[in-house]
Every structure is written in C-alpha cells, then in structure tokens.
Amino acid sequence: MQSGEREVLVNVDQLSKRYQGDWAVKDVSFKIQHGTCIALLGPNGAGKTTTLHMLAGLLDESQGTIHFHNKQNDFRKSIGFLPQQPQLFGWMTAEEFLNICGQLSELPKANREARLEEVLKFVGLKDVRKKKIAGFSGGMKQRLGLAQAILHEPELLILDEPVSALDPTGRREVLELIREMKKKMTVLFSTHILHDAEQVCDQVLILKKGELKWNGELEQLRSSMEELTIQIKTKTTLKNVFQTGEGILHVKEVADNEVLLQVEKGYDANLCWRRLLEKGMDVEYFNANPVTLEQAYLEVLQK
Numbered sequence: 001m002q003s004g005e006r007e008v009l010v011n012v013d014q015l016s017k018r019y020q021g022d023w024a025v026k027d028v029s030f031k032i033q034h035g036t037c038i039a040l041l042g043p044n045g046a047g048k049t050t051t052l053h054m055l056a057g058l059l060d061e062s063q064g065t066i067h068f069h070n071k072q073n074d075f076r077k078s079i080g081f082l083p084q085q086p087q088l089f090g091w092m093t094a095e096e097f098l099n100i101c102g103q104l105s106e107l108p109k110a111n112r113e114a115r116l117e118e119v120l121k122f123v124g125l126k127d128v129r130k131k132k133i134a135g136f137s138g139g140m141k142q143r144l145g146l147a148q149a150i151l152h153e154p155e156l157l158i159l160d161e162p163v164s165a166l167d168p169t170g171r172r173e174v175l176e177l178i179r180e181m182k183k184k185m186t187v188l189f190s191t192h193i194l195h196d197a198e199q200v201c202d203q204v205l206i207l208k209k210g211e212l213k214w215n216g217e218l219e220q221l222r223s224s225m226e227e228l229t230i231q232i233k234t235k236t237t238l239k240n241v242f243q244t245g246e247g248i249l250h251v252k253e254v255a256d257n258e259v260l261l262q263v264e265k266g267y268d269a270n271l272c273w274r275r276l277l278e279k280g281m282d283v284e285y286f287n288a289n290p291v292t293l294e295q296a297y298l299e300v301l302q303k
C-alpha cells in the first residue's frame with residue numbers, strides 16, 4: 001500500500017523548540033500515518049530527542065502544533081514512550097516494575113495480570129520476571145523498557161534510540177521486536193544509524209541542526225540521487241554501441257573496449273545489457289553502481 005493512502009494519525013506543523021535563544025528544533029512539519037514505521041534519523045544534537053519529547057507530551061513546544069487525529073486534549077494515553085536513557089528501578093523485579101507502570105497508565109486491574117503475562121512473554125522476559133532489574137544485561141533492560149512502553153497498547157509507540165546502546169545481538173533482538181510491534185501499532189523511533197532504519201521502517205525523517213532535511217520513503221531517498229554510473233568492459237570494441245539519449249546522459253570512452261555511462265535517475269540498467277546482447281558482445285565487466293542508502297543519507301546531511 002502506498003503510504004499516501006493511509007489515515008493520518010498525527011499532524012506535526014512547524015514544530016519548534018528554542019533553548020536560551022538557540023533553536024534545537026526549527027519549523028519541523030510532517031505527518032505520521034496510521035500503521036507506518038518511521039525512523040527519525042540524524043547525527044548527535046540534531047534535535048531527535050527534543051522532537052520526540054514534544055510528541056510524547058513531555059516537553060512544551062516553543063512554536064508550532066502537534067495534532068493527534070481526532071483527540072482534542074490529552075493524547076498521552078495513546079502514546080507509549082521509551083526514553084533514550086530509561087530509568088528502571090534496579091531494586092525492583094521486572095514484574096514489580098511493570099505492575100507499577102500498569103497502574104500509572106491506568107490499566108484496569110482485572111486484566112492487568114493477563115496483559116503483564118502477555119507482554120513479558122512477548123519481550124522474552126517471562127522466565128526472569130521475578131529477578132531484580134539490577135542484574136539485567138543492557139539488552140534485557142531495553143526489552144523491559146519496550147515492555148513498559150507497549151503495556152497499555154498505545155496507538156503510537158515512540159522509541160528514542162532503542163538500539164544505539166546495544167551490542168549486535170541485542171540490536172538484532174530489539175529490531176526484531178520492533179518489526180513485530182509495527183504489525184499492531186504505529187511506530188516512530190530515532191536512531192543515528194541508517195542501517196537500523198533500513199531494516200524495519202517504511203519512511204524516514206532526517207534532521208540536521210534542528211531542521212527537517214528529508215521526509216519520505218526509503219526508496220525515494222535512494223532514487224533522489226540524481227545519477228547512476230554504469231561501467232562496461234567488453235572483449236571487443238565498444239565504439240558506437242552506446243550513444244547519448246533515451247536515458248543516457250553522457251558516454252565516456254575510457255578505452256576502445258571500455259565505457260562509463262552516466263544515466264538518468266530511475267534508468268533501467270537492463271537496457272544496456274539488452275544492447276550488448278543484441279550486438280553479440282562478449283562482456284568482461286558490467287557494473288551498474290546504484291546509489292546506496294548510506295550515500296543518499298550522507299548527501300542529504302551535506303545539504
């Protein structure tokens with residue numbers, strides 16, 4: 001389904017936050033569509049936490065608005081939030097901690113126990129539910145943090161750097177949980193690692209120095225780069241095989257049997273293959289160098 005077809009859950013309009021004269025977030029506007037998983041990307045100090053805190057209702061905006069679909073007043077009950085550095089009380093057991101979170105989020109007593117059971121199982125902490133949090137590994141703590149964020153079945157789950165502090169195994173586990181959670185709720189998470197975003201999200205927002213530099217689908221980000229280069233080397237001459245036109249912007253003859261083609265964005269490299277086959281060319285080397293997401297991300301950050 002195209003993201004454009006989905007119902008809008010949150011509308012953020014010209015959101016800004018100023019600290020002592022400096023803008024931490026400036027004129028940020030975007031929509032969160034129901035059922036999507038969005039990554040908020042950006043380097044340290046870009047304004048990710050500030051944006052997420054305003055969305056979670058933990059920080060007042062200096063300017064702009066956040067409109068949570070048809071909720072006029074307090075939308076915080078519809079949100080689950082995992083802070084960048086969650087404060088988990090080490091002296092409590094996982095079960096005690098979640099019980100208190102359940103009370104704070106006004107989870108009805110009648111189904112609190114069953115919900116706790118379900119969530120502990122989901123995050124893989126069922127067997128350690130009676131263990132003190134102080135003895136948990138970083139990955140276990142992060143999974144407990146996720147458990148408290150989803151306990152009250154929020155419509156929108158906001159996670160601030162959920163995997164940044166984890167080792168590769170913990171990272172994979174938490175990303176896997178996010179992948180499961182996004183089937184049930186809308187997810188917005190921040191990260192400064194593009195690879196995390198690539199694994200689970202549909203849409204990316206890129207912040208730099210408080211300003212939104214990109215808002216769109218991952219594929220759009222990749223294809224937003226202007227050009228693609230195709231390098232071809234054959235056993236025989238390549239003279240007059242490729243000309244400019246029909247998507248080919250420039251033909252550079254590196255050698256008699258080697259060319260570098262500069263092509264338009266969205267160009268189908270198979271067309272070159274077809275040409276070579278038609279001419280019966282013996283291909284030694286063919287490299288269509290598609291833009292990686294990482295390159296596209298860095299390009300956006302350089303703007």
Ligand SMILES: Nc1ncnc2c1ncn2[C@@H]1O[C@H](COP(=O)(O)OP(=O)(O)OP(=O)(O)O)[C@@H](O)[C@H]1O
Pocket residue numbers: 019020023024042043044045046047048049050051084192
């Ligand atoms: N309470 C505060 N008082 C003053 N300035 C602040 C405050 N909180 C954040 N800032 C500033 O706002 C800017 C954005 O900070 P923020 O924590 O939102 O960035 P971030 O993208 O989450 O960074 P990181 O990747 O390091 O977590 C930074 O320049 C930061 O110094």
Ligand SMILES: [Mg+2]
Pocket residue numbers: 048049050084160161
């Ligand atoms: Mg942050």
